[in-house]
Amino acid sequence: MSRIGFLLLLVLVSSSVFAQKAKPAPALALIPEPVQVAQTKGTFELTAKTVIVLPKGHEAHLGVAQLLSQRLQVPTGFALPVKVGARKKNSIQFQLFPQPQPELGSEGYTLEVTPQAILLQANAPAGWFYGIQTLLQLLPPAVESKQTVAGVRWEIAGVKIKDYPRLAWRGLMVDVSRHFFPKEVMKAYIDQMAKYKLNTFHWHLTDNQGWRVEIKSLPKLTQVGAWRVPRTGYWKGFQAPQPGEAATDGGFYSQEDIKEIIRYAEERFVTIVPEVDVPGHSLALIASYPNLSCTQTPQQVLAGDPWNPQRTNVLCVGNDSTFTELEKVFSELAQLFPGEYLHMGGDEVTRSYWDKCAKCQQRIKTEGLKNSEELQTYFLKRLARIIQSKGKKPMGWYEKLEGRLAPNMAVMSWKDMKGGIAASQQGHKVVMTPAFNTYLDFYQGDPYLENGPFTVTRLNATYNWNPVPLEANAANILGGQGSLWTEQVAHERKLQSMTWPRALSLAEVFWTPQPKRQWENFIPRLEAHLPRLDAAEVNYATHFYEPIVWGVKDSSGALQVVLSSEIRDIEMYYTFDDSNPDKFYPKYQGQPLDIPKGAHHIRVVSYRHGQRVGREINLPLSEVEKRVRK
Structure with missing residues (x-):
């Protein structure tokens, strides 16, 4: 379907938040955020000797475990075998609950990582699959690589997770x-x-x-x-x-x-x-x-x-x-x-x-x-x-x-x-x-x-x-x-x-x-x-880092420029003289900017935690005039 003729109002409003003290990266950066997650002591290290274990009687679901083995083999170089049998140390163990857990449904799972083993339980193989996705996110980012990565310790933080979806x-x-x-x-x-x-x-x-x-x-x-x-x-x-x-x-x-x-x-x-x-x-x-x-x-x-x-x-x-x-x-x-x-x-x-x-x-x-x-x-x-x-x-x-x-x-x-x-x-x-x-x-x-x-x-x-x-x-x-x-x-x-x-x-x-x-x-x-x-060589946009620019009029009717951003801890640096700004240029302090006489563009860049992020925004002031808000 084309959506020609269907135009929403142009919305540039976002929460105007500015530089604050940088926060440390989260210990468990999982997306989507699980229903319940708790970090425990120790780590599990994935090695060439790690085994993936499927319980007896569940051979029909071997494909899910094999998918995990395939995902891990390329970045780690480990050909992890999938075996059917009893639980053992240094293993990733799949289990179906002997009695269904109604709260988890068919897509929910529990995941427990200890230094000795990893246990993934679910009511159905779909739950195993989604538990695998969480498990992979607990490994270093290099696990997404399309080639073998040397020199990485494939450690997984100890966790206990209970998780299931909100919507079908x-x-x-x-x-x-x-x-x-x-x-x-x-x-x-x-x-x-x-x-x-x-x-x-x-x-x-x-x-x-x-x-x-x-x-x-x-x-x-x-x-x-x-x-x-x-x-x-x-x-x-x-x-x-x-x-x-x-x-x-x-x-x-x-x-x-x-x-x-x-x-x-x-x-x-x-x-x-x-x-x-x-x-x-x-x-x-x-x-x-x-x-x-x-x-x-x-x-x-x-x-x-x-x-x-x-x-x-x-x-x-x-x-x-x-x-x-x-x-x-x-x-x-x-x-x-x-x-x-x-x-x-x-x-x-x-x-x-x-x-x-x-x-x-x-x-x-x-x-x-x-x-x-x-x-x-x-x-x-x-x-x-x-x-x-x-x-x-x-x-x-x-x-x-x-x-x-x-x-x-x-x-x-x-x-x-x-x-x-x-x-x-x-x-x-x-x-x-x-x-x-x-x-x-x-x-x-x-x-x-x-x-x-x-x-x-x-x-x-x-x-x-x-x-x-x-x-x-x-x-x-x-x-x-x-x-x-x-x-x-x-x-x-x-x-x-x-x-x-x-x-x-x-x-x-x-x-x-x-x-x-x-x-x-x-x-x-x-x-x-x-x-x-x-x-994973997947392209993505970083526009959420970039300044949002609009205009206001002062008491005399003169145009002023206002900047905001979608997220916290963003510092914005600007220029009206058509040079490319960096962190040595004037820093936006949260107040409307007066426009120097003769200026025809504003250029703005964003920094986060000392690093430049996003694209340079280069706008004619005639464009800013179109964005004037009362």
């Missing part, structure tokens, strides 16, 4: 329609999210700019719909296809690719939820099969946005063949994906096409509908029945419609929390992904330096958010997710930097009990994880 649906979404990412990129993304106990990968496979999933009964979807003319630059300015220009940019996942990615995700206890976005956002589908549109005219897959009268991106609901073809699509999806939900999109429909379509108007009359808005409800309900007939549960983006949503349809609340609250009260299952708190395509630093199509979602906005508001029916809140639309994300490195570290904060929002989450406690733990991301 802990997700991230990636849009692969606007830009296609190969299967190895998707596997790496899933692997990284699983490290932080995120368990649902929402895969936005189709939209106006590309169809990415092979449907064998409809081959043109990938022969035609998966390809567009190549364009680079700002999304809104992309030139339309030129006469005779070849569509060479794109790609798709074969059904064998998808099966491979599903297996990879299942090994990491990640469920994949596929999305085919209809009846709007369907230009790639219509370009493949023009007879499914109201105009039935040839269309081309576009690189940019199709919002103009000549581009038909909405399916014809008056045409029964539309539902015949969609049944083929969702039948194959149901056979491919083992998860319980199939996502059908369903929002942002340009209903003006239906208003002009004789077949759609006849459908309105035949079905006794009032208008095109109720026709959208009709479409959702009919497609929902098709999905249910395949043994799956339908899910879509929340839309406020006169005829309401399909009765058994789960929804994702994206515009705000209000839609999710209302849906939960009406009995719908809900995944919260309100744009301002969770949209990872929104820029995360100063908008003047970013190339974001919409607005800002800073790190503190993702962290200081509660996905289960008091007004909601909590029993119907499945959980939440971060959503990454890729209009401006063309490369894996940017895919990573738009996700991390904001997905780290969301991981804690979804897992850690609400009363235990504290922004000031999160930041030092986050900083301890940045070397882990470096070791």
Whole structure:
């Protein structure tokens, strides 16, 4: 889904906190923060003689223990054997509780590290897996390295941990329609999210700019719909296809690719939820099969946005063949994906096409509908029945419609929390992904330096958010997710930097009990994880370090500059003379800055604990003028 036309207010406000005494790094820097954690005496040292032990009778779950062995072998150089048998010293021991512990559920675990051994207990293998992720975070950051690291003592601090998730649906979404990412990129993304106990990968496979999933009964979807003319630059300015220009940019996942990615995700206890976005956002589908549109005219897959009268991106609901073809699509999806939900999109429909379509108007009359808005409800309900007939549960983006949503349809609340609250009260299952708190395509630093199509979602906005508001029916809140639309994300490195570290904060929002989450406690733990991301060669943004700049007017009406930051212990140094500031330049002291005569820019840099962090912010004062607050 593009979110063109949906603009939130530009919010630059953040807590204005300045330099204070530096705090020591936390002894246990775990993300997400466990439910209960206590440090104990001593350490366990992982050596080449350490053994991973699985109890007898649980050989069916050998894969979880082997995954740990594989993760450890590359950075440590130790080929740790996985054995079935009794407990022993110098071992990592897996156990299932003889009597289930209801509080832990299927994903909870307990972890005890002593100098002699490590004991990991759970009700089910998923709990083992999440305990492994915590265990790996107790090792030095070099454990994330993709090559063997010499000279490291692989010590694990003594701890006793009891842990289980707050929410069942802990997700991230990636849009692969606007830009296609190969299967190895998707596997790496899933692997990284699983490290932080995120368990649902929402895969936005189709939209106006590309169809990415092979449907064998409809081959043109990938022969035609998966390809567009190549364009680079700002999304809104992309030139339309030129006469005779070849569509060479794109790609798709074969059904064998998808099966491979599903297996990879299942090994990491990640469920994949596929999305085919209809009846709007369907230009790639219509370009493949023009007879499914109201105009039935040839269309081309576009690189940019199709919002103009000549581009038909909405399916014809008056045409029964539309539902015949969609049944083929969702039948194959149901056979491919083992998860319980199939996502059908369903929002942002340009209903003006239906208003002009004789077949759609006849459908309105035949079905006794009032208008095109109720026709959208009709479409959702009919497609929902098709999905249910395949043994799956339908899910879509929340839309406020006169005829309401399909009765058994789960929804994702994206515009705000209000839609999710209302849906939960009406009995719908809900995944919260309100744009301002969770949209990872929104820029995360100063908008003047970013190339974001919409607005800002800073790190503190993702962290200081509660996905289960008091007004909601909590029993119907499945959980939440971060959503990454890729209009401006063309490369894996940017895919990573738009996700991390904001997905780290969301991981804690979804897992850690609400009363235990504290922004000031999160930041030092986050900083301890940045070397882990470096070791894993995962790109991440450091914009949370950077100054936030806005303007005020003094009593005479003259412009002044005010600086703030998201986090504590930030020192900011500035200049108005167009030189590049460092810590030898004037330091911001918390008061509005008078602007010297003749100045036209302000440049600001941040330092934390004596080290420069983040980018230099270089703003024209004309931009600061636009940000004046009363």
